Amino acid sequence: MRKIYIFDTTLRDGEQSPGVNLNTQEKVEIALQLERLGVDRIEAGFPAASPGDLAAVRAVALAVKNATVIGLARSREQDVDAVVEALKGAKNPGIHLFLATSPIHRKHKLRMEKEQVLETADRVIRYAKQFFDNVEFSPEDAGRTELDFLCEVTEMAIKAGATVVNIPDTVGYLTPYEFGNIFKTLKEKVPGIETIQLSAHCHDDLGMATANALAAILNGADQVEGTINGIGERAGNTSLEEVALTLETRAEYFQAKTSLNLKEIARTSRLVSKLTGMAVPGNKAIVGANAFAHESGIHQDGMLKEKTTYEIISPETIGLKDSKLVLGKHSGRHAFREKLIDLGYEQLTEEQVNAAFGKFKDLADRKKNVTDEDIRALLEEKIIETPEIFALEQLVVSFDSHATPSATVTLRTAGGLVKHESEGNGSVDSIYQAIDALSGEVVELDDYTIKSVTDGTDALGEVHVVLKQGDSSAQGRGVSTDILEASARAYVDALNRLIDKRNAPARNRRDNVTLI
Ligand code: KIV
Ligand code: ZN
Numbered sequence: 001m002r003k004i005y006i007f008d009t010t011l012r013d014g015e016q017s018p019g020v021n022l023n024t025q026e027k028v029e030i031a032l033q034l035e036r037l038g039v040d041r042i043e044a045g046f047p048a049a050s051p052g053d054l055a056a057v058r059a060v061a062l063a064v065k066n067a068t069v070i071g072l073a074r075s076r077e078q079d080v081d082a083v084v085e086a087l088k089g090a091k092n093p094g095i096h097l098f099l100a101t102s103p104i105h106r107k108h109k110l111r112m113e114k115e116q117v118l119e120t121a122d123r124v125i126r127y128a129k130q131f132f133d134n135v136e137f138s139p140e141d142a143g144r145t146e147l148d149f150l151c152e153v154t155e156m157a158i159k160a161g162a163t164v165v166n167i168p169d170t171v172g173y174l175t176p177y178e179f180g181n182i183f184k185t186l187k188e189k190v191p192g193i194e195t196i197q198l199s200a201h202c203h204d205d206l207g208m209a210t211a212n213a214l215a216a217i218l219n220g221a222d223q224v225e226g227t228i229n230g231i232g233e234r235a236g237n238t239s240l241e242e243v244a245l246t247l248e249t250r251a252e253y254f255q256a257k258t259s260l261n262l263k264e265i266a267r268t269s270r271l272v273s274k275l276t277g278m279a280v281p282g283n284k285a286i287v288g289a290n291a292f293a294h295e296s297g298i299h300q301d302g303m304l305k306e307k308t309t310y311e312i313i314s315p316e317t318i319g320l321k322d323s324k325l326v327l328g329k330h331s332g333r334h335a336f337r338e339k340l341i342d343l344g345y346e347q348l349t350e351e352q353v354n355a356a357f358g359k360f361k362d363l364a365d366r367k368k369n370v371t372d373e374d375i376r377a378l379l380e381e382k383i384i385e386t387p388e389i390f391a392l393e394q395l396v397v398s399f400d401s402h403a404t405p406s407a408t409v410t411l412r413t414a415g416g417l418v419k420h421e422s423e424g425n426g427s428v429d430s431i432y433q434a435i436d437a438l439s440g441e442v443v444e445l446d447d448y449t450i451k452s453v454t455d456g457t458d459a460l461g462e463v464h465v466v467l468k469q470g471d472s473s474a475q476g477r478g479v480s481t482d483i484l485e486a487s488a489r490a491y492v493d494a495l496n497r498l499i500d501k502r503n504a505p506a507r508n509r510r511d512n513v514t515l516i
Contacts, residue, residue: 002256003385004247005167005223007199008034010272011060012072014227017278017448019466021474023497024056025274031060033271034228035067036344037264039240041223043096045070047077047086054086061090068092068134075099077123084131087430094134096166097124101153102141114149116438118156125160136164144315147182150191151324158192163198164199164223164266169212172205172235187220199223202229202238208396209238214246217256227279228272239266241286241318249312263319270376277464277475286318321372329364333357342374345379363425366481367458368407374460377453377479387500390439392492393417398407398425398482409434409488428487435491443498444468445491448477463490467498474498 011027014020021028034042045053059128061069071083071089075097081182100122106112112120121137122285129137137157142150144416154165167182174182187193200216200223202209213224226238244260251257269287273280281291292315294300302309313455327339336357340348348356360380364370394410407430408421420437424430432445447466452459461483466475473499478489 001223001251004217004221004243004256004258005040005197005199006038006244006258006260007041007043007070007223007225008039008227008240009201009225009237010034010227010231011056012043012045013225013233014046014231014272016233017231017236017276019473019475020231020278022056022275024059024443027056027061030272030275031064031067031069033264033268033354035064035262037268038259039067040259041068041070042232043070043072043093043225047082048073048076054082057083057086058088061087061093065091068094070094070096070134072096072098072138073124073128075120075123075193077127080124080128080131083128091360093132094135094136095128095132097121097128097162098137098138098140098168098424099124100108100170101139101149102144103146104144104461105141114152118153121153122156122160125157125162129161133163134164136167136199137162138166140168141170142167142182143171143174143179147185150182151186152185153193154180154190158196161198161315164201165195166201166223166225167216168201169203169209172203173207174208174209174212176208176215179212179220183216183219183221184440197222199225199283200238201225203233204235204237207235207249210246211235211241213238214254217243217247217254228268229278229284231272231276231278239285241269245286245313246320248317256502262317264344265318266320267361274331274477276465277447277449279451279464281428286313292320292509327370327375328362328368329361331364331370336360338371339375340379343376343379348379352378363460363481367460371454373454377460377462387496388415389496389499390435390492392485392488395431395485395488397431405430405500407434407484409438411435411438411492427484431484431488432491435488435495439495441495441499442469443495446473448487449515450486453479463487465490467491467494469498469502472498472501474501 015022031042044057047054047057071086073083073095074078083095092246101117125137139153148462157165169179198221199303200213200221203214204330223245226240230236230239244258247254247257282286282288294303294310299310391412393412394406404423405427406423410417412420418438420434422430422437424433446468449464451462453462460479460481463478463486466473474494476490476494478486480486
């Protein structure tokens with residue numbers, strides 16, 4: 001079996017999803033989970049984009065112990081310098097350089113002739129090679145690049161010292177047959193191709209990102225790039241969990257495997273969804289809520305007789321446990337700790353366990369059975385601390401279907417408690433009006449989503465909001481058994497992040513850097 005290297009770009013291409021903006025702590029949290037999942041390479045960000053991006057890449061590089069941590073760079077020396085700076089102290093650093101090669105990009109974006117493209121990339125790869133052993137080069141929009149020129153570019157990259165040549169279908173335009181053929185041709189025609197790794201990077205604009213990546217593997221690709229849950233620019237990137245499970249399920253066909261610990265897939269998917277605020281559609285392959293649900297009578301009958309009639313992957317393979325062990329208000333700290341270990345949160349500090357236990361006890365007072373999902377929701381809310389400029393102290397809501405709803409909100413601030421009552425055209429609106437009045441901030445609610453964490457009328461509700469203020473935006477999360485309280489918590493969380501961004505512009509600013 002050939003090993004297929006997994007290059008995760010959730011923190012870079014994934015973070016380019018509209019509306020997603022992860023802070024450093026969230027990036028580190030995801031990177032540590034990616035390491036548990038066993039990815040080989042983590043693209044942590046684009047250090048030249050802003051001091052905040054550089055700091056986040058540095059934080060990831062210092063936290064990650066086993067995977068190679070990679071920074072993205074345009075084909076410019078100053079971008080390489082930013083990656084060098086960000087990856088100082090990394091155990092296993094690497095750089096990912098790119099330059100567009102397709103006729104459309106050469107003519108309209110770069111205004112470069114083929115020769116200039118070759119010279120620029122050659123010069124910058126050689127420059128980067130002075131600092132990094134691992135140098136990946138991507139001819140951007142390779143999918144629409146003339147095949148003979150792509151061969152020339154690949155040969156140049158190998159001679160200049162690239163260790164990986166990545167073939168991006170940047171705009172998700174190709175079919176599996178066409179994409180596979182690029183790999184076949186490069187393998188056949190480029191001298192020295194056997195000395196480097198070939199990589200596939202696909203986008204899902206026509207829904208073929210996973211199929212294209214698999215076609216690349218069949219034609220000799222050594223590495224697949226992608227993201228968890230397939231998030232990414234526009235329609236997203238190849239879903240790494242789809243590639244990994246296809247190779248696992250169809251091992252005989254592909255004769256290739258990854259080193260992923262598949263049991264960490266469900267947890268990684270959940271964490272990425274939570275921190276990015278991008279919900280996983282119910283029908284999403286592998287990680288969607290319905291991926292293992294059998295609805296029709298005929299299917300259910302078949303499943304009861306023999307699971308393999310309708311199940312090609314078991315939920316346990318990706319770490320979904322049908323846990324019946326529920327905790328309640330009489331459960332003690334010991335049982336809670338055991339549960340945390342069982343759920344994979346063994347790395348929590350005593351202080352974090354104590355804080356989570358306090359939250360668990362509060363929840364157990366309100367909810368009869370506290371399930372694994374509830375505990376995960378509490379923990380994942382707790383682990384990532386956002387700067388608390390405002391904290392929700394108390395919420396009183398008055399709703400009568402024949403009267404105007406109103407809310408009284410009390411916030412804790414550095415100057416003490418502040419309280420305000422507002423009316424609105426609904427309970428959530430009145431809460432948000434009261435918070436706005438207290439904070440003095442003029443913000444726009446750009447997105448509001450709510451979902452229940454578990455079943456039942458006493459389930460935890462999880463609210464995700466995106467707030468906008470001018471050009472800046474921030475997301476926030478809130479979890480509670482009461483959806484109004486969850487709504488208030490999410491709004492306050494987003495507000496804190498928005499203010500933090502404004503207060504620390506150097507750290508948070510993403511310069512108007514375009515990917516050219
Ligand atoms: O899709 C793309 O072309 C990219 C490059 C930066 C590799 O993400
Ligand atoms: Zn991409």
